Amino acid sequence: MNSYLVYFEVFANPYFEITINSVKISSIEVDITGSVIFQFLILENSKFQQTKNHNQKVSSKSKYNNTLNNNDQVADESLTAFNDLKLGKKYKFIIYTLNDAKTEIVVDETSTDGDYDSFLEKLPENECKYAVYDFEYEIGGGEGKRSKIVFFTWSPDTAPVRAKMVYASSKDSLRRALNGVAADIQGTDFSEVAYESVLERVSRGAGSH
Template sequence: MSRSGIAVADESLKAFNDLKLGKKYKFVLYALNDAKTEIIVKETSKDESYDTFLEKLPENDCLYAVYDFEYEISGTEGKRSKIIFFTWAPDTAPVRSKMVYASSKDALRRALNGVSSDIQGTDFSEVAYETVLEKVSRGAGSH
């Protein structure tokens, strides 16, 4: 339970584990249910295109997402993959929606073990591929 009293649905954890362990999905979108009592799976996708993911982010509403982000590191390291947690709260979303999503984020975020980066997006420039790539690869050489 979060401070806002919102619970994380079992299916939300299952979808995350299917992405993380089973590699079943490329990304999972999460939303609050209509009653605003639970965080549920809005959609799952196997689509490899990052653009497809971006197209799913609503222009005027909030959501959470988990994305299995693959990228190449120059040199000998080759392909890496990191699970990224997105909080999408565009400036154009209703204030009430932004408040509820902000206050219930911790419940979902704490439940998802194995996320390596958090991205907060208020407009599309903040979730652009290059922006995310820079953020995840910045810490890549230091492990």
């Protein structure tokens, strides 16, 4: 038995019922946006049976292991900005976000500021973001400096639950598109993205090359 995240949109009354393997989940109340994300246990290969309640129009967008559709795209500008950072050293970091329709990952902001604290200031306390950072650090033995590209998934504990689930589900679309990332950081609070925490991660391994 596995746990799956399932996403539903409701276009009318915020109450509907779903039958899964003859087990009915009914009267599920959604938020003001008309959507609900919830988690439950289902058997492998089980079928979803949608039941309309009081003739309400319900659209189901269920997808195993993901809360977004496959048509989510990484915008061309997102890949261009990444290559400018990786190959041209044009930027120190890039902040990515989902567009308003939650169908495309776009560039939110770029920066040439080399101060790591400036990067942290761009991570909002209550919103999810993605980021890449050209992380430069000293290595021991007088061997000089190294740099590695770090991918951040910023999902603070105080962000809305729906946003955290959506960003978690769409992360792979962006991550797979960015070739050359050396380390991944999942941040739920600022201690997890602090310079020392990231340094420990990227400098792991012999030589840190």
